[in-house]
Amino acid sequence: MKVRMAHDLVRGAPKFLLALAFALAAHQGLAQGVTDDMLLNAHKESDNWRMVGRDYMSTRFSPLNQVSTKNVRRLVPKWTFSFGVLDAQNTTPLIHNGVMYVTASHGRTFAVNAKTGSMIWQYNHPLPEDAGKNMCCDIGNRGAALYGDKVFVSTPDAHVVALDMNTGKPVWDVALGNYKNAYSMTVAPLIAKGKVIVGLSGAEYPTRLFIEALDANTGQQAWRRYTIPAPGEPGAETWGSDADNLKFGGASAWITGSYDPALNTVYWGTGNPNPDWDGVGREGDNLYSNSTLALDPDTGAIKFHFQYTPHDVWDFDGVNEHVLADLGGKKVWLHGDRNGFLYSIDRTNGKFVYGKEISKVNWATGFTPEGRPIVNPEKVPSYTYEAKDICPASEGGKWWNPMSYSPAKQMVFVPSREICTDIKSAKGERTEGKPHWGIGSIKWNKGHGQLVAFDAKSGNKKWTVDAPSPFMSGVLTTGGGLVFAGTPEGEFKAYDQDTGRELWSYQTGSGIVGSPITFAIDGKQYVAVPSGFGGWTGWATIGGGGAPHLKDSRKGGYVTVFGLFDE
Amino acid sequence: MQEAATVRRLSFGRESDMRNSVAWFHHAGALALTLLLLGAARAEEELKNPFAGDAAAAAEGKRLFLKTGCYACHGHEAEGAVGPDLTDDEWIYKPTDSMIFNTIAKGRPGTVMAPFGDQLTPDEIWKIVEFLRDKNRQRHLEQR
Numbered sequence: 001m002k003v004r005m006a007h008d009l010v011r012g013a014p015k016f017l018l019a020l021a022f023a024l025a026a027h028q029g030l031a032q033g034v035t036d037d038m039l040l041n042a043h044k045e046s047d048n049w050r051m052v053g054r055d056y057m058s059t060r061f062s063p064l065n066q067v068s069t070k071n072v073r074r075l076v077p078k079w080t081f082s083f084g085v086l087d088a089q090n091t092t093p094l095i096h097n098g099v100m101y102v103t104a105s106h107g108r109t110f111a112v113n114a115k116t117g118s119m120i121w122q123y124n125h126p127l128p129e130d131a132g133k134n135m136c137c138d139i140g141n142r143g144a145a146l147y148g149d150k151v152f153v154s155t156p157d158a159h160v161v162a163l164d165m166n167t168g169k170p171v172w173d174v175a176l177g178n179y180k181n182a183y184s185m186t187v188a189p190l191i192a193k194g195k196v197i198v199g200l201s202g203a204e205y206p207t208r209l210f211i212e213a214l215d216a217n218t219g220q221q222a223w224r225r226y227t228i229p230a231p232g233e234p235g236a237e238t239w240g241s242d243a244d245n246l247k248f249g250g251a252s253a254w255i256t257g258s259y260d261p262a263l264n265t266v267y268w269g270t271g272n273p274n275p276d277w278d279g280v281g282r283e284g285d286n287l288y289s290n291s292t293l294a295l296d297p298d299t300g301a302i303k304f305h306f307q308y309t310p311h312d313v314w315d316f317d318g319v320n321e322h323v324l325a326d327l328g329g330k331k332v333w334l335h336g337d338r339n340g341f342l343y344s345i346d347r348t349n350g351k352f353v354y355g356k357e358i359s360k361v362n363w364a365t366g367f368t369p370e371g372r373p374i375v376n377p378e379k380v381p382s383y384t385y386e387a388k389d390i391c392p393a394s395e396g397g398k399w400w401n402p403m404s405y406s407p408a409k410q411m412v413f414v415p416s417r418e419i420c421t422d423i424k425s426a427k428g429e430r431t432e433g434k435p436h437w438g439i440g441s442i443k444w445n446k447g448h449g450q451l452v453a454f455d456a457k458s459g460n461k462k463w464t465v466d467a468p469s470p471f472m473s474g475v476l477t478t479g480g481g482l483v484f485a486g487t488p489e490g491e492f493k494a495y496d497q498d499t500g501r502e503l504w505s506y507q508t509g510s511g512i513v514g515s516p517i518t519f520a521i522d523g524k525q526y527v528a529v530p531s532g533f534g535g536w537t538g539w540a541t542i543g544g545g546g547a548p549h550l551k552d553s554r555k556g557g558y559v560t561v562f563g564l565f566d567e
Numbered sequence: 568m569q570e571a572a573t574v575r576r577l578s579f580g581r582e583s584d585m586r587n588s589v590a591w592f593h594h595a596g597a598l599a600l601t602l603l604l605l606g607a608a609r610a611e612e613e614l615k616n617p618f619a620g621d622a623a624a625a626a627e628g629k630r631l632f633l634k635t636g637c638y639a640c641h642g643h644e645a646e647g648a649v650g651p652d653l654t655d656d657e658w659i660y661k662p663t664d665s666m667i668f669n670t671i672a673k674g675r676p677g678t679v680m681a682p683f684g685d686q687l688t689p690d691e692i693w694k695i696v697e698f699l700r701d702k703n704r705q706r707h708l709e710q711r
Contacts, residue, residue, distance in 0.1 A: 132679030138649050139679050435639035538648030
């Protein structure tokens, strides 16, 4: 800073004044903002974690290597921080210049000194009393976004709020939908080209959902992309004879997209059509449900799309994240879907490269050359037919919890499960603001969890770790050769990337359903993980249950930060 | 502490001097408060389910449970999902008819459980209560 100031003094007053302002800000302990350069080059530096996927490729890989396969057994807790709320803690904490910005359930956001765990500020979004009533899967949140001098969060009542990074005070607050009709938000925003991009939740209810971009400075709408076409638009003909499907077909967008600046494209996933398990009356592919939309970040226009599960009657809600990887000269996105397959798709044109089983798959028997699944009719439920032992169940495969990709090893590490279901559909009542699942009966059959490592280029499995319960945490990989993942029992574990051998474990006290990160301050590496069991857990217990031992699991609501034991 | 306060108030009442208007005011206030508390307690006690043991009401309660969307959190058979199992004995507060009725009607602040008193009549809530209590009774029978 001193060198730059001296340099600026010579070159002119305006730059000098800017530098002086920065120096004053630093002196007063004010955070310096997050720039486009910081976000565009997030993968090239190691100390910070400035967006939920860590970089625009959503790798969740950090080059930090101070904590490694050789010394991870010396990892010990340094501090914990309570959120003061007991629900699903689905967040990924962010780190910017020594400060942790972390969201919690019930509309809470905190800034915490990342070295000491001391709170700097907190923001409690003023939630209406019935905010959680029309959220299918708990009142959680998946993380914040940082840009300029602001922290951006989405809220259960479908607001996007910009907070002053230094004080936590709201700068602007806009509502994107009516929460009473189940338009809600849990998504961590994506920042791209000065815009705050978010997607809506609510496809277990009659809704028409969308992805929206807001101006980061003002909150003004830049564009809105409905995930279901309007009447007359291309794709509208894929929703069957009931015209109301175009108003109420769901197709949520609750997982943060990825961004390729060179291709000027944002990749964003969309979820299940509504009703989830009843396809009668929505004959056709139901575009753009269960798809990846390749969007122009300037306009929201769809450049192309790839649909994973056309005409979904299993709730294979295809919103999951996109890892952008360059493999063998090909630019692809990797996507682990709830339908049980790991996909590699050409991100320049949406062409299918491969689809490989993460878990047992029997609802489809293979793919057409274009990547369209060939459906097994025995696994299609109806009003009169209970389809038995459909694999995987609605949660996958791979559920929403984000996987991690190590560019160094070209390996992808997928949190997964082996659980199947019996489903019979039924005609439901479509009323706005009421759940609409189209379910007659459903039971989850007992299974187990697994963490699966793939060679990203070929899609071949390298190793699998079996566990009593599904892995419900996000995954972190590091330059130290480690894979970190958490269990619903609350254990935070480190594995060897090459072999899957467990090297370290720590019981955090409550189930881990958020995502771990790593960062460095003053040359010391830290690892952080949120704990707090919750969310949609019907799969664990309903009708016998996929993991009945998780019934009445202990709730929590905090983050634990680890560092190497200081001798 | 509460017991001590009660004793003090009663003793003050016995020794009250009606010429002392301040004391009289306190006396009347304490009496009113006592009556109010007794009344509230009686009201709580009086919240009995008019449909207790009524199988048709329990069946209607299940229909209302599904129609209202309770199943989205608690499961189709109230066996628990996002929200807790409502058929077992693992409750934070003792599952009396009153407690369940009030929780449905008024919600449980600080949790995701919202009030449903604005969209269900008291009779409809009682039918849902009976559905849940019936599920609990069935569960006990199965465990025997």
